[in-house]
Amino acid sequence: MxxxxxxxxxxxxxxxxxxxxxxxxxxxxxxxxxxxxxxxxxxxxxxxxxxxxxxxxxxxxxxxxxxxxxxxxxxxxxxxDVSSVVLGLSAVIGLILGFGLQDTITNLAAGVWVAAIRPIDKGEFVEVNGISGTVTAVGIMATELLKADNTYITIPNSLVWGSPVINSSRMDTRRVEVKVRIAYDSDLNLAIRVATDLMAAHEAVLSSPGPAVVVTELGESSIHLALRAWTKTPDAGRVKGDLTRDIVGMFKEAGVEIPLPQMDVHLNGTE
Incomplete structure (x- = not known):
């Protein structure tokens, strides 16, 4: 035996x-x-x-x-008998894959719509879900952005399709806006003329539509102005930087005061 x-x-x-x-x-x-x-x-x-x-x-x-x-x-x-074990593992794997592939399928479907509708394209500067950068790739699962500080960002396509997209490169021209404050005792009409002449003299500012200066708010201690100028889209950043820098000197030469924030404090004397 x-x-x-x-x-x-x-x-x-x-x-x-x-x-x-x-x-x-x-x-x-x-x-x-x-x-x-x-x-x-x-x-x-x-x-x-x-x-x-x-x-x-x-x-x-x-x-x-x-x-x-x-x-x-x-x-x-x-x-x-391993048949029950195999069935159990199959159920667990199926459940895991079901939950795991849910986002994958969503991103895949969103990628198809992004590729078809093209709200963004390679090389464009966009803002998606609060993140700004230049589009380097639009894949079937994710969109890749390169920020101005050379930071590389990958955004799932479901967020691209499901969020408002601000495309700053799609149009040929853009309007740039520079905000500035002047004191109440400054000559408002003089400030508007100086700011308008500054924008008109810039070689990258378009004459049509022409530049404009508008009063946007009467603040507690200053008048708020907005310098608005149209330019070609590739020049928008440079134009805004130049106007922001030069308006300070132009106002100073013209005697237009850019006030510091002020707060009046009243003390009641007690005996």
């Missing part, structure tokens, strides 16, 4: 023969898994230019899958 076939593990129907066979399969399987992982890693590295993070993720996913298969084979060798 074969001792291995007749001797069983206490409180179970597993024979020692099955235990030995499962142990041998586990050792051999572990070696095979390590070889397969190494071969998969080398093949993937040679055959693609995937980023290191993506490569590491794929290798780990492949390794986990192989180890799960190995565990199921060992359990089946011991005589256990």
């Amino acid at each position: 074969d001792i291995l076939n007749t001797t069983t593990v206490p409180l179970s129907d597993i024979t020692l023969e099955k235990v030995v066979l499962a142990a041998i399969i586990a050792v051999i399987g572990w070696i095979v898994v390590r070889v397969l992982i190494s071969a998969f890693t080398k093949a993937l590295s040679r055959a693609s230019n995937l980023p290191g993070l993506v490569l590491e993720f794929l290798v780990r996913f492949f390794a986990i899958l192989l180890y799960v298969v190995l565990v199921l084979v060992v359990l089946a060798t011991l005589g256990m």
Whole structure:
């Protein structure tokens, strides 16, 4: 009589023969898994230019899958019914994928709409969800922006499609606005003439529509003015910077005061 076939593990129907066979399969399987992982890693590295993070993720996913298969084979060798385990794992994996792919599918659908409608395009300066930058790529899953400080931003397409998009590059011309305050005792008409002449003299400011100066607010201690000038879109940043810088000197020469913020404090004397 074969001792291995007749001797069983206490409180179970597993024979020692099955235990030995499962142990041998586990050792051999572990070696095979390590070889397969190494071969998969080398093949993937040679055959693609995937980023290191993506490569590491794929290798780990492949390794986990192989180890799960190995565990199921060992359990089946011991005589256990692994069908329920497989069904349970399938349900868990399906649930995880369902939740995990929900955002992926949303971003994919949004990417299709962004590509079709084109609210933004490569090379345009836009503001999306409060983030401003130049569009460097519009992918099927995400949009990539390069900010003015050379910061690289990746925005999911669902946010691009689901948020207001301010496109500062789409039109050929833009209106720039420079806000400035003057004192109440300054000559308002003189300030308007000086600001208008400053804008008209700038070589990048368009004559049609012509530049304008408007009173936007009567503040507590100053009159608020807005210098509005039209220019070609590529010149907008330079024009705004020049006007902001030069209006200070022009007002100073003309005797127009730019006041500092003031606060009147009244103290009631007590005896």
